[in-house]
Amino acid sequence: MILGAEGLSSSGTETSEGAAATGASGPASELSADSWREYFEPDEDGDVQLHLAIASGFVDVVFALVRMAPHPDYLGIRNRAAYAPLHIAVLQDQPEVVRRLVVAGAALDVRDAEGNTPLHLAARRGNTECAEALLRPVRAEEMREARLAAPALLTRLPADVVDLRNHAGEHCVHLAAMGGHVHFLRFLCWSGADVNAADGRAGRTALHFAVGAGDVAAATALAEPRPRGCGADAAQPDWYGRTPCQLALLNGAPVALADFLARVMTGDASATAVALFPAEAAAASLAPSSSDGGSDTEKNSALLLNSSA
Numbered sequence: 001m002i003l004g005a006e007g008l009s010s011s012g013t014e015t016s017e018g019a020a021a022t023g024a025s026g027p028a029s030e031l032s033a034d035s036w037r038e039y040f041e042p043d044e045d046g047d048v049q050l051h052l053a054i055a056s057g058f059v060d061v062v063f064a065l066v067r068m069a070p071h072p073d074y075l076g077i078r079n080r081a082a083y084a085p086l087h088i089a090v091l092q093d094q095p096e097v098v099r100r101l102v103v104a105g106a107a108l109d110v111r112d113a114e115g116n117t118p119l120h121l122a123a124r125r126g127n128t129e130c131a132e133a134l135l136r137p138v139r140a141e142e143m144r145e146a147r148l149a150a151p152a153l154l155t156r157l158p159a160d161v162v163d164l165r166n167h168a169g170e171h172c173v174h175l176a177a178m179g180g181h182v183h184f185l186r187f188l189c190w191s192g193a194d195v196n197a198a199d200g201r202a203g204r205t206a207l208h209f210a211v212g213a214g215d216v217a218a219a220t221a222l223a224e225p226r227p228r229g230c231g232a233d234a235a236q237p238d239w240y241g242r243t244p245c246q247l248a249l250l251n252g253a254p255v256a257l258a259d260f261l262a263r264v265m266t267g268d269a270s271a272t273a274v275a276l277f278p279a280e281a282a283a284a285s286l287a288p289s290s291s292d293g294g295s296d297t298e299k300n301s302a303l304l305l306n307s308s309a
Contacts, residue, residue, distance in 0.1 A: 036068050046079035054088045062097050072105035082113040090121045090130045099133040103142045108161045115167030123172035126181030162193045169200015177206035180215045189230040196233045203239035207232045211244045216257050223264050234264040245273050249280040
């Protein structure tokens with residue numbers, strides 16, 4: 001339940017009903033300590049009114065609560081699920097709310113239980129509008145429009161979150177590649193993300209993940225040279241020594257994709273993946289098909305395919 005939601009106006013002041021409920025009157029910036037604390041007191045689930053208002057889609061109430069906060073730290077309170085208001089706004093795909101929290105100084109590097117920042121969650125879902133709201137520089141007009149009660153809300157420098165890893169060692173580019181979110185990958189590239197970053201479990205790049213998923217569109221967008229693509233390094237191996245091109249052959253990806261990666265790797269317009277990596281092409285052709293599960297060599301090849309997905 002959102003405490004006194006009906007008593008908060010969109011201008012950031014309390015209505016007479018809200019004042020009666022909290023024992024306060026006047027602008028949010030003039031509320032007594034006990035009054036504003038009531039709105040930022042966690043319930044049994046660790047949620048404060050800001051969490052609940054965002055989850056319920058009450059944008060005007062969210063803006064009023066943001067104006068109430070006496071310090072940016074109150075905008076980053078995490079509930080028992082380890083979600084901060086920014087996490088919930090991204091999960092609810094509310095770029096307007098995300099932007100207001102960012103303008104008010106909410107921390108961008110806050111983590112959930114899996115180590116995901118709000119940008120990680122946006123990358124996993126392909127929410128480009130939320131990502132733009134997180135990373136776009138704050139303009140003076142936005143600060144004036146927010147009508148924040150405390151100047152301290154404007155003093156926090158935004159964290160560089162584009163290349164942070166979660167607890168699984170995944171960057172935002174990895175999550176976007178896994179989901180096949182081509183527009184999001186391009187956005188991260190334009191935002192300065194390291195498209196060749198290796199994940200923390202197998203040294204795989206975003207291109208490895210896209211190829212492993214058989215996603216031709218994402219793999220092409222990553223490997224295509226700039227400015228049309230992201231210019232990812234198609235020759236970068238994972239910790240097992242496999243390049244994305246080798247992975248494409250082993251996983252039975254479309255021949256056109258494997259050959260495209262071979263051409264990007266070598267700069268030779270006539271290069272083919274089979275000619276470049278004949279051993280991998282031969283291994284892929286030995287996929288087990290008999291009832292006995294295949295030879296030891298075949299079984300090892302199958303394990304290699306599964307571990308690359």
